Amino acid sequence: MDKTIDRTATANPGDVELTRKAAEDHVELVADRLRKMMPECGFGELGTCCVMCYMGPCRIDPFGQGTRAGVCGATPDVIVARNFLRSATGGASSHAGHARELAILLLEIAEGRAPGYRIREEGKLLSLAEKLGVPVDGRPVDAVAADVARKAFEDFGRQDGEPMNWIRARASRMEYEKWEKLGLLVSNPHNEIETAMHRTSMGNDADPLNLWVATLRMGMVDNFAGLMMATDLADVIFGIPTPKVVTANYSVLKEGEVNIACHGHNPILASKVAEWADRLEGEAKAAGAGRVNVVGICCIGNELVMRYGIPYAGHEAQTELFLVTGAIDAMVVDMQCILPSLPAIAKCYKTRFITTVPFVRHPEAIHVDFRPEAADERAQEIVRHAIAAYKERKAAGIRPRIPDVSSRLLTGISVESLVSVLSTVDAKDPLKPVIDAIAAGDILGAVGMVGCPNPKLRDGAMSEKMAEGLLRNNVLIVTTGCVNHILAQGGFLTSDATEKYAGPRLKKVLTAIGQAAGLGGPLPPVLHMGSCVDNSRIYDLLAALAGKLGVEVSQLPVAGSAPEFITEKAISIGSFFLAAGILVHLAPAPRVFGSPFAVSLLTEKLPGLNGGKVLVAATPDAAVSGILAHLREKRQALGLPQA
Ligand code: CUV
Numbered sequence: 001m002d003k004t005i006d007r008t009a010t011a012n013p014g015d016v017e018l019t020r021k022a023a024e025d026h027v028e029l030v031a032d033r034l035r036k037m038m039p040e041c042g043f044g045e046l047g048t049c050c051v052m053c054y055m056g057p058c059r060i061d062p063f064g065q066g067t068r069a070g071v072c073g074a075t076p077d078v079i080v081a082r083n084f085l086r087s088a089t090g091g092a093s094s095h096a097g098h099a100r101e102l103a104i105l106l107l108e109i110a111e112g113r114a115p116g117y118r119i120r121e122e123g124k125l126l127s128l129a130e131k132l133g134v135p136v137d138g139r140p141v142d143a144v145a146a147d148v149a150r151k152a153f154e155d156f157g158r159q160d161g162e163p164m165n166w167i168r169a170r171a172s173r174m175e176y177e178k179w180e181k182l183g184l185l186v187s188n189p190h191n192e193i194e195t196a197m198h199r200t201s202m203g204n205d206a207d208p209l210n211l212w213v214a215t216l217r218m219g220m221v222d223n224f225a226g227l228m229m230a231t232d233l234a235d236v237i238f239g240i241p242t243p244k245v246v247t248a249n250y251s252v253l254k255e256g257e258v259n260i261a262c263h264g265h266n267p268i269l270a271s272k273v274a275e276w277a278d279r280l281e282g283e284a285k286a287a288g289a290g291r292v293n294v295v296g297i298c299c300i301g302n303e304l305v306m307r308y309g310i311p312y313a314g315h316e317a318q319t320e321l322f323l324v325t326g327a328i329d330a331m332v333v334d335m336q337c338i339l340p341s342l343p344a345i346a347k348c349y350k351t352r353f354i355t356t357v358p359f360v361r362h363p364e365a366i367h368v369d370f371r372p373e374a375a376d377e378r379a380q381e382i383v384r385h386a387i388a389a390y391k392e393r394k395a396a397g398i399r400p401r402i403p404d405v406s407s408r409l410l411t412g413i414s415v416e417s418l419v420s421v422l423s424t425v426d427a428k429d430p431l432k433p434v435i436d437a438i439a440a441g442d443i444l445g446a447v448g449m450v451g452c453p454n455p456k457l458r459d460g461a462m463s464e465k466m467a468e469g470l471l472r473n474n475v476l477i478v479t480t481g482c483v484n485h486i487l488a489q490g491g492f493l494t495s496d497a498t499e500k501y502a503g504p505r506l507k508k509v510l511t512a513i514g515q516a517a518g519l520g521g522p523l524p525p526v527l528h529m530g531s532c533v534d535n536s537r538i539y540d541l542l543a544a545l546a547g548k549l550g551v552e553v554s555q556l557p558v559a560g561s562a563p564e565f566i567t568e569k570a571i572s573i574g575s576f577f578l579a580a581g582i583l584v585h586l587a588p589a590p591r592v593f594g595s596p597f598a599v600s601l602l603t604e605k606l607p608g609l610n611g612g613k614v615l616v617a618a619t620p621d622a623a624v625s626g627i628l629a630h631l632r633e634k635r636q637a638l639g640l641p642q643a
C-alpha cells in the first residue's frame with residue numbers, strides 16, 4: 001500500500017480518521033486505486049475510444065494526429081454520440097428497472113400476493129389513478145391499485161407508438177406540446193432501450209444528430225419510466241415523505257448494538273429490514289446487544305430517511321470506510337452503486353455482506369434471495385445474520401472505531417410537504433411566497449444539486465464549495481442523491497446554515513418561512529428532496545412553479561448540477577433535464593470533447609432549440625459563476641430585476 005500520499009484533504013474528519021485506519025489495517029480504498037490508475041486514458045476521456053466491434057478497438061485523436069476515423073469509417077462525432085447514448089441507456093435501464101419492480105409489487109399487493117406490504121397512501125393512489133384514466137368511483141382500493149400497476153405494464157409492453165401513459169398523465173400541457181414538437185414523446189421504454197442498443201452497434205446509425213436526439217429520448221425514458229414512475233409508486237406503497245430532523249454521519253453507528261447498513265436503492269428490501277430490526281430486538285438483547293440499529297447508505301439512505309427518519313449514514317465514496325469502522329455486523333445491498341471491493345473489506349472485519357438481487361451478486365457475498373412474496377421471512381433471515389455476526393465479532397475481539405462526527409439535517413421535503421410548509425405563509429396560494437420572492441429577486445434562482453460523490457473531486461470539496469458560493473448569491477438549493485449526504489455532513493441542511501451561508505435577501509425569505517411554519521429558526525437553505533429517483537420531485541416542483549407563472553420550465557431561472565457525478569444514471573437524468581430545457585452543470589467533464597459536433601450541439605445549438613445546455617466546470621468558482629450568469633440571463637428574458 002502506498003502510504004506516501006496524503007489522502008486527508010476532505011472536509012469530513014471521520015473520513016480522515018478512517019482512511020488512516022484503513023492504511024493500518026492494510027485495506028485498499030477507492031482513492032488508492034484511483035491514484036494507481038492515473039493517468040486515465042485520454043481517448044476514453046474524450047469519448048473517442050470505440051469497442052463496438054472486433055475490427056477495433058479504435059481510438060481517434062481529435063486533434064488530427066493519426067487516423068481520422070475508425071476502421072469502419074466512424075468519425076469521432078459518431079463514436080462520441082454512440083458512446084454517450086449507450087451511457088444514457090445504462091442509466092435509464094437502471095431507473096426503469098427500479099420503477100418496474102415497484103409496479104410489480106403494487107400488483108402483488110393488490111392481488112394479495114405480497115402480504116408483507118400494504119398501500120399507505122390511498123389519496124396519492126387515487127389521484128394518480130385519475131391522472132392515468134383509471135376509474136376510481138365506488139371501486140375497492142385494491143382494484144384501483146391493480147389497474148394503476150397495469151397502466152405501468154402497458155407502457156412497458158406498448159407497440160402502438162402512442163406516448164407512454166406516464167407522460168400523458170404526468171406532463172403539463174405546455175411541456176407535453178414542447179416535447180411533441182421536438183419528437184421526444186417516447187412510447188415504450190423497453191423498445192427505446194432496445195433501439196438504442198441496436199442503432200449503436202456496428203454498421204447502424206451514423207448520423208450524430210439522430211443519435212443525440214435518441215439520447216434526449218432516453219432522458220425522457222429515464223424520467224417517465226424511471227424516476228417519476230418510481231417516485232409515484234414508492235409514495236403510494238411506502239408513504240409520502242414528511243419533514244423531520246435526523247442525524248447523519250459516522251456516529252449513527254452504535255457500539256454495543258447490532259449495526260446493519262442498508263445500501264442500494266429500492267425501498268422494497270430496506271423497509272422490511274428496518275421493520276424486522278425492531279421486531280427482533282429481543283433476539284438482539286439475548287445476544288448481548290442493546291438493539292438492532294439500521295442505518296442507510298447512499299440512495300437507500302435517502303429513501304429511508306425521507307420517509308422514516310432512519311439514521312442517515314453516508315455516501316458511496318464512504319462505503320468502504322463504513323466497513324473499516326469495524327462496527328457493522330451486516331451490510332445488506334440490493335442494486336446499483338455497490339462497489340465490487342466491498343465484500344473483501346467486509347471479510348476483514350467479519351462483517352456479513354449480503355446481496356439480495358439475482359443480478360447483483362458477488363462470489364464472496366452471502367446471497368439471500370429476497371422476494372416480496374416472502375419478504376418477512378427473508379428480512380428476518382437477514383437480521384438474524386446480523387445478530388449472529390454480532391456475537392461472532394465480539395468473540396473474535398473486533399474493536400470498532402466509530403469517528404465521533406455527527407450532524408443534524410432537516411429532511412423529508414416532498415412537493416406535498418413543501419406545499420404544506422408554505423401554506424403556513426399563504427394558505428390559499430402556497431407557492432405564491434416563493435414565486436414572489438423569485439420575482440422580486442430575493443431568491444435569485446434555484447439550483448438542484450444532485451448525484452454522486454466522485455473521489456476525483458472529493459478532496460477539493462467541490463459540492464460544499466459550490467453550495468457556499470450559490471447560497472451567498474441568494475440562490476436556493478434543492479438536493480437529491482449522494483450529494484445530499486455530503487451537504488448534510490457539511491451542516492448545510494440546518495437553520496444555522498441559513499445564518500451562516502445564505503445571502504441577506506435569501507436569509508430574509510427563509511427566516512420568514514421558518515417563523516410562519518414554527519420551525520424555531522429559518523428554513524434551511526438547502527432542501528433535501530430525496531434519492532436519485534426523487535429528481536422527479538424537483539421536476540414536479542419546477543413544473544408547478546412554471547405553470548403558475550404561465551411559462552415553460554425552460555424559462556425559469558433554475559439550473560441542475562451534478563457536481564461530482566459518477567454513474568451512467570447521472571448521464572440519463574442529465575439527458576432528461578436537457579430535454580426539459582434546463583441548464584445542466586457537470587463535473588467531471590462528460591466524454592464528449594472529442595466531438596466538435598457534440599460540443600457545439602450541447603453548448604450552442606440546443607440552447608437555441610429548447611433551452612437545454614451543458615455547462616462543464618470542474619472548479620467550484622467556475623461552476624458558480626457559470627450558473628449565476630445563466631440564472632441572470634433567464635431573469636432578464638423574463639423581465640425580472642437582477643437583484
Ligand atoms: Ni442513486 S447514483 S452514488 S447519487 S446512490 Fe450514491 Fe445516489 Fe449512486 Fe450516485
Ligand code: SF4
Pocket residue numbers: 050051052053054055056057058069070071072073074079202203
Ligand atoms: Fe472501430 Fe468502427 Fe468497430 Fe468502433 S465500430 S471498433 S470505430 S471499426
